Amino acid sequence: MLKTDKTADNGKYIFVLEGRLDTNSAEKMEAELQPCMSDAKELIFDFEKLQYISSAGLRILLSAQKTMNRQGTMKILHVNETIMNIFEVTGFTDILTIE
Numbered sequence: 001m002l003k004t005d006k007t008a009d010n011g012k013y014i015f016v017l018e019g020r021l022d023t024n025s026a027e028k029m030e031a032e033l034q035p036c037m038s039d040a041k042e043l044i045f046d047f048e049k050l051q052y053i054s055s056a057g058l059r060i061l062l063s064a065q066k067t068m069n070r071q072g073t074m075k076i077l078h079v080n081e082t083i084m085n086i087f088e089v090t091g092f093t094d095i096l097t098i099e
Contacts, residue, residue: 001019001020001024001025002017002018002019002020002021002022002024002025002028002029003017003018003019004016004017004018004028004029004032005018006032006036008036011039011040011041011042011072012040012041012042012043012044013036013040013042013043013044014044014045014046015032015033015043015044015045015046016046016048016049017029017045017046017047017049017050018049018050019049019050019051019052020050020051020052020053020054021050021052021053021054021056021057021060022052022053022054022056022057023054023056025057026054026056026057026059026060029057029060030060033060033064037064037067040067040068040071040072041071041072041073042072042073042074043064043068043072043073043074043075044074044075044076044077045061045074045075045076045077046077046078047076047077047078047079047080047083048077048078048080050080050083051080051082052082052083053083053086058086058090058092061076061092061096062092062095065095065096073097074096074097075097075098075099076096076097076098076099077098077099079098084098
């Protein structure tokens with residue numbers, strides 16, 4: 001189960017995620033993210049309440065990062081130890097801006 005809370009302000013989008021970003025919730029996350037990508041200048045994900053991310057979630061982040069490399073910036077905030085371990089094992093710490 002994934003709960004998302006989106007804030008939009010003039011090309012700056014903040015997504016606060018709670019729960020699990022996995023195969024079951026990835027489609028919902030993509031549907032919420034996709035409309036923002038055309039005009040996003042700044043994309044922020046707050047993972048403070050995110051408990052788990054699967055390869056399906058990593059794919060969404062990678063795709064968003066590729067887009068934002070061309071048109072703006074992307075950051076991930078408040079990553080817990082479990083998710084940070086996943087980022088480190090998969091090499092995503094080298095790809096993503098994590099604060």
